[in-house]
Amino acid sequence: MNLRLIKRSLAAVAVFWLFAATSVAGAADDPLPSWTAGPAKTAVLEFVKAVTDAKSPSFVKPEERIATFDNDGTLWPSHPMYTQLAFALDRIKALAPQHPEWTTNQPFKAVLDNDLEALAASGEKGLVELVMASHAGMTTDEFEAIVSDWYDKARHPRFKRRYTELAYQPMLELLAYLRANDFKTFIVSGGGVEFMRPMTEAVYGVPPEQVVGSTIKTQYEVQNGKPVLMRLPQIDFIDDKTGKPVGINKFIGRRPIAAFGNSAGDREMLEWTGAGGGARLMMLVFHDDAEREYAYGPANGLPDTKFGTFPQALMDEAKQKGWVVISMKSDWAAIFAETPK
């Protein structure tokens, strides 16, 4: 090789490394690598830039950077049924030997027979009965142990992973990105607070005190000299639909500047968030990816569902109010982590 060739090669190598380094730096700089380039990703990046730039007219003080996230269908799947319902059904089956009457009484018989049609026919009243039978009558510590054990052992019927290993990777990146920009991230879910808290810190990086959800009543008792909180079979608060702004006001006491949901149950949370002054970001995850996850609406002509319905009216309101609809199919490069932590 003559000198000229060597020089050329060296130059080529240098250009290659320069390019590679730029490219690597580019990837490392991207806080949302699982989001494809497009309007959803751009909306997030521009919003965060605007509210964190002290020179921007949209600047928001760090203590007011509150972001609220729905859980089911927004941070993890809500199909083929809500995770908490899968838990309740498993618990009913586990407790059945102590309740021989359940083999004849509805809605319990439906659960034990895996008769989803009869279960659906029992309606909301039946559902509440199942929740009370499976979620009450023990101390808060006992319930936490039961839930943690279930999270460890149960597997999603389609993806064959633990439910906690099905957090949406793009949303984990979004949560981390917001926190890196001094946001406080809250979960505001229709699900039970004490069903979520055992896993939110490890899975989402959201500590228990930043989880808002539905609650049942508890009662302070001293048992053998030891204080306990007994879970009573009485609903205390339903954190869904109009209950979400109520829950946000009660538990957080500040209006969020960003809110993320996926269904009709999140409509009022997004309205409440959007009604504040200054820059706001409202986003809805739209499940249009039957191949990698699920596809349902009934917006955009997709089939309707009992677990996270997204009616056309919500799609219309989103368009009218500038809420960003995230297409799972086109806005997310990945749905789940390849190797769950």
Add this chain to the structure above:
Amino acid sequence: MNLRLIKRSLAAVAVFWLFAATSVAGAADDPLPSWTAGPAKTAVLEFVKAVTDAKSPSFVKPEERIATFDNDGTLWPSHPMYTQLAFALDRIKALAPQHPEWTTNQPFKAVLDNDLEALAASGEKGLVELVMASHAGMTTDEFEAIVSDWYDKARHPRFKRRYTELAYQPMLELLAYLRANDFKTFIVSGGGVEFMRPMTEAVYGVPPEQVVGSTIKTQYEVQNGKPVLMRLPQIDFIDDKTGKPVGINKFIGRRPIAAFGNSAGDREMLEWTGAGGGARLMMLVFHDDAEREYAYGPANGLPDTKFGTFPQALMDEAKQKGWVVISMKSDWAAIFAETPK
């Protein structure tokens, strides 16, 4: 002055400055300058040292360093009456022109006549009526504005300061000291959450989302296209006595490792805190300083009170369980900031 004298003088000056510098450094190193040396101060310092020292068997991870503080009588005075009651009475007087029936109907007549005996005779039922008439029937935003305005204008009848300028200086130091050691500080009060939140961040450094208290029901409504939360005249939750552990579990979802109160209303909060494993700190402020603040019990033979009663049984339980009783008279070098911020 001869050279020797000059040298001596310089040496003296040097010693003086050395001493002064050491002394200043000593004061700067004391995180609790308004606490006199004694068992209460020592208990705080030793507890914080134990739970923050990674080599200590009592080490507690930062995210689990939760400290809860009662408000009335613990962080600011509760005499001659609860601050929120003073607010309610002022509101009733302000609203009276719109309610001619109040000049004849109890308990409103008692308020307008400044007849505290008749007011007391109306009992808890009367008190709830007053709270509902003064705290409900407006949006949450309107109520916040009313409360903020009152905090600005009202003055404590004895100390002639704004109520927000009467935070106990030693407790402000304690709150800051715990936060400097990665504690999350929460208020857990029988008072109304939305009466406290407008001032807790500025006065105590406690953000709204870390304030737990009593709540009334709110309802989401859209008025002229704008979503609002209306405050309804219905009690939602009373965060007092056995309600405190319930509130801690509901709003925080972790057991505190330190809890601070001053009355029978805090007993269960301290029991609940103390029943967890590992190092724990439970403290009760005892009001035994009639000269600088107030003196009441009936523990230790002091006169009883309706606003923060400290019965002898609580003093006995404190001794038995190792809860530290803070004597305002002897443990606190100052009660209020000399110049409130």
